[in-house]
Amino acid sequence: MKKKAMIKFATLKIVSGDFEQGFRVILRTGKDGNLTVTETDGWFPPAPELPQLLKNWQSHYNPVNFYRGASQFCSLALLRGTETLAMSLLWVMFFPKWDASFDRALNAPQEQVTNYSILTAANQLTDGINSWLNSGDTNFQPFRDQLIGHLHKNDQLRLIIQTDNVQLWRLPWHLWQVLEKSQAEVHLSASEYQRVERLIPVKSQEKVRILVVLGDSTGIDIAKDLKLIKQELPNTEIVTLRNPKKQDLSDKLWEQEWDILFFAGHSSSQGANSQGKFDISQDESLTIEELKSALKNAIKHGLKLAIFNSCDGLGLGIELANLQIPATIVMRERIPDAIAQTFLAYFLRAFAKEGKSLSAAIRTARERLRELENEYPCASWLPLSCNNPSEQLPTWNSLLGQPSPIKDNTSEKSSIRFQLDVPIRALFSIFIRYKFRIAALSFSFVVLGYLGSHVLNAMAVAKIKAYQFPNAKTYLRWALKLNPNNQSAINNEGIVDEAKEEDESAYQKFREAKQKGNPEAWNNQAFYEIQKGNYQRAENLLRKSLGQSTSKENEYAILKNLGWVLWEQGKNNKAEAHLQYAITLMPNHGSAYCLLAQVLEARGEQADSLEQWNNCLDYASSKIPEEEKWIDMAQERLEEEQNSH
Known part of the structure; x- marks a missing residue:
């Protein structure tokens, strides 16, 4: 008889330490919805090479490097008045087969990033993570074996890494071979958390209320995000803010109750503490701190899930986790527009239409992105989930106010929102469609x-x-x-x-x-x-x-x-x-x-x-x-x- 799947959680709290000395860790395990847990002290061995491997991958992955060499040459050509040369370079760069031929056609400089260099750095980081977490260290092995013991083949596992160490947040933990073979999905959490006392009225109708914020769309197609939300999510009440002012967004968070907050546009994480910013328009950016009171009020009144389908959202995830929101989904690095939309489509379908748990839906979408990694290296690495360990993760039915069993089939086989700092993608479509000289000249300017x-x-x-x-x-x-x-x-x-x-x-x-x-x-x-x-x-x-x-x-x-x-x-x-x-x-x-x-x-x-x-x-x-x-x-x-x- 096939064993019925259970949703378990395992929390790894990083108490202290660093990559040079190792980390003291506490493992807490149990079943979602059950307060009975087991707790074990342990440690992770030193891994002094991991920060550099991570930095090396990030420097190779950063997609802007794909364009820097050729685009600067093109701009210099324009500055020098050689329009013909600039037009030729633009044609080579943005002809439909540009992805495959870019490096060969323009003789990319030595430092220019290629898919090969990204994959090399990615493989080195993957090997480093597995060497660390598969260490034969005699003090680490019993602790590791106990964790693995909770990864039954047919059990879903909600694995939460609880830490304030930004480098640990940036690590793609899902690459650990043990997790890849299980149905586990890794989530990140702040070191300190608490359950928020909520004032949630009884729903007058069975609809999920979603606040959609469409920010700066320079170079990307965020209208498609809104279209996907309307297509894939049944029984919803959607309010859309396009390029809102800060006060308008704050008012909406204060004055109405929401189940989901969704943002599409440009964002970034800056500084040693990875402070997150998101662009609500071409002229205005916001931090989570600037909306802190409004967001805390929204969480208190029922906000359970925030999705930032935008670049480099790690800082946003960290800061939202500190506000004790039950769940947040962000992208850990820059993400191509096509991948952002593909992830969103697969996630929404699995979460709402197929009734999967949040963890299972993220994992399903991640596995589908792997199918596109020949064209978009490391696409499956980008989605990052942040959780409050004291909260049960929302399901689509729980958001509707109708709890129901969660489907446990996560075995489906398993594509950067590289948000250009210039609107290349939008103009590219004009260029290819019309191929008129005026379109090319406009593009050049x-x-x-x-x-x-x-x-x-x-x-x-x-x-x-x-x-x-x-x-x-x-x-x-x-x-x-x-x-x-x-x-x-x-x-x-x-x-x-x-x-x-x-x-x-x-x-x-x-x-x-x-x-x-x-x-x-x-x-x-x-x-x-x-x-x-x-x-x-x-x-x-x-x-x-x-x-x-x-x-x-x-x-x-x-x-x-x-x-x-x-x-x-x-x-x-x-x-x-x-x-x-x-x-x-x-x-x-x-x-x-x-x-x-x-x-x-x-x-x-x-x-x-x-x-x-x-x-x-x-x-x-x-x-x-x-x-x-x-x-x-x-x-x-x-x-x-x-x-x-």
Whole structure:
């Protein structure tokens, strides 16, 4: 007789630890709806290589790299007046077979991402996760075996990873082979949670109330999301807000009761804490914090499920989990429009029409996405579910107020919403359909408008590195005319102003760039504070910028400046550690050597300080004001040492 499936839960609470030392974990297991649980202490072994494997995959996966090389070349061609060349490149890039031929046709630069490099990084991350969770460590194995014991073949398992560690949230846990062979679906949860006392009136009619928010649709087709919701969800009352103002959205959350909140559009997670933002229009973005009171009220009055079918929604998921909403679905990285719509269609069908549990419906949709991974690598990795462990997950029937048995068939065989920062997809359809010269020219000007700014900014950076500041200023002025919100260009304007000793203007530029989310601006503003002697303020800014650097060079600058301010405050041991780390990143840069020499000198380590003064003299540049001063100091110290003998 076939065993009847049960829905079980297992919660892995990450109590403490890190990838270097391992994690202390508590395993709690039981059946949904049953308060009787078992609890076991355990630990996960160290896995120091996993963060780098994850970072490597993310850097290869990030879809914008597919277009950066060719699009910049195209924009440069337009800037130089070679319209024919630009038109040819556009035709190659966006002809129907562009996905297969892009790299070969345009001779992609070495750093350009390909499907092959994404898959290589993905396989390395998959192997790393399985090596970690299949470790033969004698202390880990009994704990692991107990968890596996709860994964009966015909049982659905709601596995909840309970942690505040953002790196653990970003891991694609579902790749663990043990889970792939079971019917388990992984959910994430905040470290602390509680059940919300709700004020839910008896429904006057059996309809699921859904608030649909359609945000910025630049380059994507979010109208299809709304169409899918109307097609796949029976017995609903749908209210749609298109590009609402913040107050309009807040009012709807306060004044009416909802079962589901759905958002489609653009979103992102920024900073070390992955703060989530979603664009309700081209001109306005919101954070969860800005809607915190309205959302808490909506949850108290019955909101049970939030779906953000948009890019890079990890931060949104974390912040919604902290508001104790029963369930949230987001996308962990950038997602192509086609994949976002495909996931939504399969999920809604499984959840509402087939009556599956939320976990089973997500798993079904994830497995269907695997069928599309030849064209869209890692598509099945993108959906991420966040849960409140104290709440039972909603089912479609429970949302209708009609609890009923959940279908348990999750054995169906198992396609990036790569939301372009420019409306390429929309114009692409015009280009292919009509193929008129005017459509192509219009397309070229749109590319110029959005990407030309980035090209001009890149040209300005080259001029800055060559100390040609007037030329750099000209390029930056035009870059900001094309795109006034180009954070990097604003930051670089500050660098140019600083070089021209226009300190107040530089400070304002860095501040503006920082407010717009540019990570380099934190460091540049901190440098300004160092010059003013505001060392504690500079340290605070630098510590906030740690982990946000977008390049090795910027990370070097942050660590060098942090070492500088710590030395100025007499914290010599900490200063030395940051400066040594900076040197390992960029051994051919002079500043860190010059500062380290002064730290060692302050500690009385004369021989070691002289070695660093020599390095300072070898690598520092007289074109950089502070390094010019340190070069003089190095020459003075070395001459004194020579004269002493």
